[in-house]
Amino acid sequence: MIAIFFFFFTSNILFFLPLHHSATPSCPNTFSCPNTFTLSPFKYPFYNAKDNTSCGLIKVNCTLNGPAFQYRRESYKIFKKYDSNSSFIIRNTTFKKLLKTDSCDALMNNITSPSPLLFSISIHPFITLFKCRRDTSYAILETETYFNKLNYTSYKNCSNYDFYYMHPFNKTTVPTNISHRCQVIQLPVKKNVSAKTSNVTAETNIFSLLSPRFSISFPLSVSCQECNKNGSRCQSTTNGGVQCLYTKKAKRDKKLTLILVLVGFVFILMLCSVIFIIRRCFKGKHFPYLSSNHNSRILEDDTLSCGISVFSYTELENATEKFNPSHVLGDGGFGAVYYGKLEDGREIAVKKLYEHNYKRLQHFMNEVDILTRLRHPNLVVLYGSTSRQSRELLLVYEYISNGTVADHLHGERANRSVLTWQIRMNIAIQTASALVYLHASEIIHRDVKTSNILLDHNFLVKVADFGLSRLMPNDVSHVSTAPQGTPGYVDPQYNQRYQLTDKSDVYSFGVVLIQLISSMTAVDLRRSQDEISLANFALNRIQRCEIDQLIDPALGSDSNEEIKNMITSVAELAFQCLQYDSEMRPTMNEVLDVLMDI
Structure with missing residues (x-):
């Protein structure tokens, strides 16, 4: 037992230590698209579509017409790139077509939100719209009254939704008491929209304000900025989460790794020695009930009777038709669950403990202890159990009819x-x-x-x-x-x-x-x-x-x-x-x- 324990822990130490700051696949520090000498090279969080996806967060396609990045299955052509490396002048062809036809779909396309937690998206210049659902006539009137008081302009030619907005160069803050029926939308606008234009055109046609060509930036989150400072990349891992993945240049020194492995080895050796001593000292003193006798003899008289009913084995055997295999509802970690019906008409689910297994007995007792102290409408109800004199340990729950x-x-x-x-x-x-x-x-x-x-x-x-x-x-x-x-x-x-x-x-x-x-x-x-x-x-x-x-x-x-x-x-x-x-x-x-x- 000790040898197995020692081998398991040592193997895990040796396996996980090298991976703790695992290196990303070989990724270029920068890349450029052919025939785009006017654009400075791209670097993380952008990656070339030809490279491994672990090299970055935002994919850039190098096309014959120039570079374009992909976001939400849409392609945005890059015209200009600033030194900050995360700011661009871009154009979206799909958005341009929607604007030409005054399509309401253009107003639904919230470019800045939602965005991943690893980076955010901001556009400039932009206009803030409030897209409000048309529910009841009273709700429509309430929303309209609210925005009219704030001198908002409305656009009501779209089905299901009304839109409210101000001139884009006015500082529009999101009201704190905005209706739950309204969603905040940010869309790009033309740079040369004047105050005179807004007073005339914008009131009749909001689409004249919007532009398919605009400036966009992708600032990294604080955690990702820290990763970058340490020479690593913020990325999802095979461990099912997100952490800093270090590039090959940032791998830990082999000597340090060896020292950590040796320290881990010595620690595990000491831990196993302590466990061995404890087992020798307490052997036979704890868990005296682990014998070939029925599990029902394990429990004290009142262990399972606090706050719950005590059922006889015969009663539950009759309720489940002698634990008929056709009544099996599922097979849990320690035993099967059977459907049953008591004489009083109550439908029940009966958990039956597998015999001679201490681990499963622990789970059984744990469930009794927890469910007898808890009451919540979304937790299953424990009706009771068998007593210690029973042939087998059984738990009785309310039957939930509609599966999982x-x-x-x-x-x-x-x-x-x-x-x-x-x-x-x-x-x-x-x-x-x-x-x-x-x-x-x-x-x-x-x-x-x-x-x-x-x-x-x-x-x-x-x-x-x-x-x-x-x-x-x-x-x-x-x-x-x-x-x-x-x-x-x-x-x-x-x-x-x-x-x-x-x-x-x-x-x-x-x-x-x-x-x-x-x-x-x-x-x-x-x-x-x-x-x-x-x-x-x-x-x-x-x-x-x-x-x-x-x-x-x-x-x-x-x-x-x-x-x-x-x-x-x-x-x-x-x-x-x-x-x-x-x-x-x-x-x-x-x-x-x-x-x-x-």
Whole structure:
């Protein structure tokens, strides 16, 4: 046992140390497009379309007509580049065509938002529009009255939306009490628009103000600027997060690496020695109940009777038709779950513990301890259990009739037209509410995933399976424990450092959010090697503003701008939840607040 433990930890030290500041693929410091001598060379965060995508964040295509960068599947031709390297004069052909036809689609194209968290986007000069939904006639009147008081001009020739704006050279700040029906849009305008023009033309035709040619810049976020200062690149990693990836020139010295490996080796050797001594000292004193006797003899008389009902084995055997295999609802980490019906008519789910397994017994007892102290509308209810005299240890829960979220997204109940975006948003909010309650109760779930989110016939959420959950006292920052959970959902930082925090649940919830958007599985071996994990796949797509590749077509975002905006906002929230550094992730309270705002 000690030898295996020693080998496992030493192998991990040797494996992860060289990767801690892993180097990016060989990337040029700068690059230039042919026949563009008037433009200074490009450098990070831009990368040549011919190079590896890990070389930068914004792709530049060197075409026969000159360089163009890609953003949201649109191509923007570059005419001039400033010394700052992140500022350009550009033109968008699609936007130009929309302006010529006075198409309302031109007013929907918010270029500056949303943008990835690694960099922001700003344009100059620009005009601020307020795109307001037409809901009820009262809402329309209320919105119109609000903007009229502020002397805004309106444009009302678009279906579903009204637009309000001021002259672009007036300093337009976003009102703090703006209606939730209105969205802020920033669009480029002509440099030579005069005050006289705005008083005449702008009131009748807003399109005369807008320009397909404008200045744009891409300032890096603070964290990415720090990466750059240290000679590294801010990029997503195979660990499922975002961190500084060092270039080959910034690799650590081999001598330092060797010293760290030796230090790690000595530390693990000492740790194993301590564990060996502890096991020798306490052998036979702890866990005296680990014997060949039935697990029911393990428990004290009142262990399972505090606040819950005690069922006889015969009663539950009859309820499940002698644990008929046709009644199996699922197979958990420590035993099967059966459907049953009590004599009083209540439908139940019965968890049956596999025998002679201490680890599974721990999970069983953990779930009892947690569920007897918790009460929340979005947590599954524990009805009771068998007593210590029972032939087997059984837990009895309320039966949730509509399967799991996983079943509805990509399982046996999958019918994506039924699981509408509104239902998915409700699932996200209710699950987040349950996790907020758990964290407030000093409980870390540790196995948040779509197959542990049950749905009733009204698609209301019941979070289940607390076998892996841990108590997290308020006076500690983390709990040191060996990583447990489900592949695809496990916090990569927890997986490396063995430090469990409430932010580990936040990471897992981020994967759930991506699944609600995409209907994809958390792990898919058919995807490329660095995107087998859905978290990695999503991080890459969101960073490159390719969220469309994540969205389940059944959600109808192509034809509904409001749904698309909501999905984009949820994707950005998931991006924050999936950060490698747990300190960069929001709390579940913050996550819930954002979901409610969306």
